[in-house]
Amino acid sequence: MASILVIEDKESMAKMLSQALEAEGHRVVLARDGRDGLNQFKESKLDLVVSDLKLPHKSGLEVLEAIKEQNPMIPVILMTAYGTIETAVRAVKEGAYDFITKPFDPDHLIHLINKALEKQRLVTENIILREEFAKQLKLPKIIGKSPKILEVVDKVQRVAASHTTVLLLGESGTGKELFARAVHYLSPRKEEAFVAINCAAIPRDLLESELFGHERGAFTGAVARKMGKFELANKGTIFLDEIGDLDLALQAKLLRVLEGEEFMRVGGTVKIMVDVRVVAATNKDLQGSIKQKLFREDLYYRLAVFPVTIPPLRERVEDIPALVEHFIAHYCEELNREAKSVTPASMELLLKHPWTGNVRELQNCIERAVILTDGQVISPENLGLRAKELTEPGLPDLPIEGSLQEVANAATRYAETRLIRRVLKEAGGNKTKAAEILKVSYKTLLTKIKDYEIESS
Ligand SMILES: Nc1ncnc2c1ncn2[C@@H]1O[C@H](COP(=O)(O)OP(=O)(O)OP(=O)(O)O)[C@@H](O)[C@H]1O
Ligand SMILES: [Mg+2]
Numbered sequence: 001m002a003s004i005l006v007i008e009d010k011e012s013m014a015k016m017l018s019q020a021l022e023a024e025g026h027r028v029v030l031a032r033d034g035r036d037g038l039n040q041f042k043e044s045k046l047d048l049v050v051s052d053l054k055l056p057h058k059s060g061l062e063v064l065e066a067i068k069e070q071n072p073m074i075p076v077i078l079m080t081a082y083g084t085i086e087t088a089v090r091a092v093k094e095g096a097y098d099f100i101t102k103p104f105d106p107d108h109l110i111h112l113i114n115k116a117l118e119k120q121r122l123v124t125e126n127i128i129l130r131e132e133f134a135k136q137l138k139l140p141k142i143i144g145k146s147p148k149i150l151e152v153v154d155k156v157q158r159v160a161a162s163h164t165t166v167l168l169l170g171e172s173g174t175g176k177e178l179f180a181r182a183v184h185y186l187s188p189r190k191e192e193a194f195v196a197i198n199c200a201a202i203p204r205d206l207l208e209s210e211l212f213g214h215e216r217g218a219f220t221g222a223v224a225r226k227m228g229k230f231e232l233a234n235k236g237t238i239f240l241d242e243i244g245d246l247d248l249a250l251q252a253k254l255l256r257v258l259e260g261e262e263f264m265r266v267g268g269t270v271k272i273m274v275d276v277r278v279v280a281a282t283n284k285d286l287q288g289s290i291k292q293k294l295f296r297e298d299l300y301y302r303l304a305v306f307p308v309t310i311p312p313l314r315e316r317v318e319d320i321p322a323l324v325e326h327f328i329a330h331y332c333e334e335l336n337r338e339a340k341s342v343t344p345a346s347m348e349l350l351l352k353h354p355w356t357g358n359v360r361e362l363q364n365c366i367e368r369a370v371i372l373t374d375g376q377v378i379s380p381e382n383l384g385l386r387a388k389e390l391t392e393p394g395l396p397d398l399p400i401e402g403s404l405q406e407v408a409n410a411a412t413r414y415a416e417t418r419l420i421r422r423v424l425k426e427a428g429g430n431k432t433k434a435a436e437i438l439k440v441s442y443k444t445l446l447t448k449i450k451d452y453e454i455e456s457s
Contacts, residue, residue, distance in 0.1 A: 001025050001026055001027065002027070002047040002048055002113075003026070003028075003029065003044065003045060003046045003047050003048075004026050004027070004029070004046065004047065004048045004049070004050060004113065005029045005030075005031060005037060005040055005041055005044075005046045005048070005049045005050070005051075006021070006028055006030050006031070006049075006050045006051075007034065007036075007037035007052060007060070007063060008031075008032075008050075008052045008079070009032050009033055009052060010052075014030055014032075017050065017106070017109070018030055020109070020110065021113070024110055033055050034056070034057050034059060034060070034062060034063045035057040036057075037049075037051060037055075037058075038058065038066050038067070041067060041070070042070070042271075045235075045273075045275050046074065047074070047117060047120070048075050048077070048113060048116060048117060048120075049063075049067055049075070049076045049077070050077045050079065050109070051063050051064070051076060051078055051079065052080075053078050053079065053081075053084050053087060053088060053091070054084060060078050060079075060091070061087065061091055061094075063076075064076050064094065064096050065094070068094075069270050070270050070271075070272060071231070072095070072225060072227065073120060073123065073227070074120075075097035075116035075120055076095070076096045076097055077096070077098055077100060077109070077113065078091050078096050078098075078099040078100070079099070079100055079101075080099050080100070080101055081101070085101065097112075097116045097119075098112055098116070100112060124193065140178060140181065141326070142175070142178060142179075143319065143322050143323050144316065144319035144322060144323065145319065145322065146316035146318040146319045148311045149310075149311070149316055149319055152179065152310055152311075155308050156179055156308060159306050159308075160182070160183050160184075160186035160187045161186070161187060161188065163277055164306050165258070165278045165302065165303055165306065166180075166183050166278075166279045166280070166305075166306050166307075166308060167243075167279075167280050167281070167304045167305075167306065167307045168180055168279065168280070168281040168307075168308050168310065169281070169282060169283075169307060169308065169309045170281075170283060170309060170311070170358075171283050171312045171356075171358055172357060172358065173313075173357045173358035173359055173360030173361055174311070174312060174313070174358045175310055175358075175359055176283075176310060177196070177239070177241065177281070179308065179310060180196070180237075180279045180281060181194060181239075183237065183279050184236070184237040184239075187237065187277065189235065189236050189237055189277055192234075192237075193232060193233050193234075193236035194233075194237050194239065195229045195236065195237070195238050196238075196239040196241060197210060197211065197238070197241065198241040199240060199241065199242045199243055199245050199246045200241075200242035200245035201242070204247055204250075207246075207250060208250055208253070208266055209226065209228065209265075209266045210229060211229050211230060211254075212253070212264070212265055212272075213225070213226050213227045213228030213230075213231055213265040213266065213268075213272075214266035215265050215266065215267040215268045217267065218265070218266045218267025218268070219266070219267065222266075222267065225265070230263065230272075230276055231272060233276045234274045234276060235275055236276065236277070237277040237278075237279055238276050238277070238278055238279070239279045239280075240254075240279070240280040240281070241280075241281050242281070242282060242283075243280040243282045243303065244282035244283070245282075245284075248294070248296065251295065251299050252299075254299065255296065255298060255299045255302060258278065258299075258303075259302070261273060261274055261275065261276065278303070284401075287300075288401065312355070313358045313359055313362065314354055314355055317351055320350055320351055321351075324350055324366060325341075327362065327363050327366035327367070328340055328342070328370060328378070331370040331371075332370055335370060335371065337370055337371075337373075340370060340373055340375075340376050340378055341376065341378065342369075342377070342378045342383075343377050343378065343379055343380070345380050346378050346379060346380045346382075349380050349383055350362075350365075350383065350385070353385050365383060365384065365385065368383075369382045369383050369384070372384075398410055398411060398414050413452060416448060417452045419438070420434070420438065420445070420448060420449065420454055421454060423437050424454070431445055431446065431449075
């Protein structure tokens with residue numbers, strides 16, 4: 001079913017057309033003249049326009065031009081009387097899908113409409129396919145039965161059916177993109193586009209045009225009009241990944257879009273209206289960014305209508321065996337290797353590893369192990385997990401935020417604390433000896449021990 005705008009001033013003709021189209025299962029919006037037609041176009045979400053060429057207030061040609069400006073993807077079919085065929089031909093050159101000469105058989109028009117809709121669907125799909133490259137378009141399997149992951153799955157299932165904006169929070173590699181896709185593929189929009197954009201991966205000057213599109217000549221290099229991701233995602237879902245990296249100017253523009261679902265292309269003057277479900281994700285502490293004035297509080301509240309936090313893998317160790325099995329099966333098939341399983345010793349290592357890179361790190365580890373293992377059993381050596389002590393008791397994780405200087409200070413403190421502790425232990429608590437090994441003066445060592453609160457037993 002499609003929503004079709006019919007612009008026709010002759011009452012009997014309008015009635016005949018709407019009956020014929022409704023009988024085909026389409027929704028019809030009628031307009032009596034060009035001006036009315038354009039207003040209707042702005043107000044309702046339409047898939048196709050059938051317009052008479054000769055109309056009161058604004059001709060069919062002017063209607064065509066205005067519609068193409070707002071949404072170049074909408075097919076426009078013009079109806080023409082014998083005397084205006086030349087104009088109709090010109091219209092097709094200017095972007096009309098086709099024209100039909102009056103009087104015509106309604107079946108002929110329906111045939112044209114179906115062809116146009118099919119073509120439009122293919123074009124949109126093509127653009128999206130290109131954008132998505134070889135990425136899987138369907139919902140990948142979500143593995144895990146831990147209470148924590150089941151809670152996330154439950155939340156996602158509940159919110160999917162609505163239009164509600166979802167904010168996915170979680171460390172890198174926890175599955176934010178996976179769950180963003182889940183929101184889309186569990187929603188009524190699943191047949192429409194899922195368009196993802198990584199706000200951190202695109203330079204600031206290009207990001208605005210990526211998101212909102214641009215008009216020809218909007219900036220050097222803008223040789224043609226381009227649709228932005230918001231337009232491509234129309235009727236579907238847009239996934240704004242790494243939203244915490246969006247700069248303040250674009251945050252303001254995004255906020256306006258979320259409030260009114262309306263925006264202008266870069267260099268444009270026409271307001272574009274879209275119907276898009278927004279899913280955003282970040283691994284940043286947005287509350288912290290708000291305090292540092294790096295993220296707008298009002299935008300945060302718009303986005304965080306329904307926040308979902310995906311717990312890190314180390315907090316749901318129960319999921320590891322199933323994930324391991326899933327990834328082994330996946331890579332054995334993809335790499336064409338014989339079936340494999342892990343030894344108990346390997347599983348023990350896998351369960352103990354801190355997985356700071358979460359599921360992605362585990363996935364990479366298994367891919368590597370499958371490549372390295374010739375037989376059927378994956379031994380600990382092939383996992384390549386050195387029993388590295390990433391965290392030490394009493395030492396907080398390294399904070400990776402704030403200024404470069406702050407991070408550098410924290411890293412220095414972290415490394416020095418570990419080294420001093422180790423050397424003190426090796427020297428049996430003898431600080432003079434420890435200072436010698438560390439090649440600092442006794443006084444310096446004492447100051448550091450005091451500053452870093454190192455217990456010197
Ligand atoms: N529960 C899960 N079941 C199966 N696969 C998973 C699960 N969670 C994550 N994955 C897989 O792990 C990989 C990383 O997930 P994803 O890209 O969604 O993480 P992310 O949170 O977006 O990470 P980043 O912050 O690094 O972008 C993907 O290949 C994804 O399919
Ligand atoms: Mg991601």
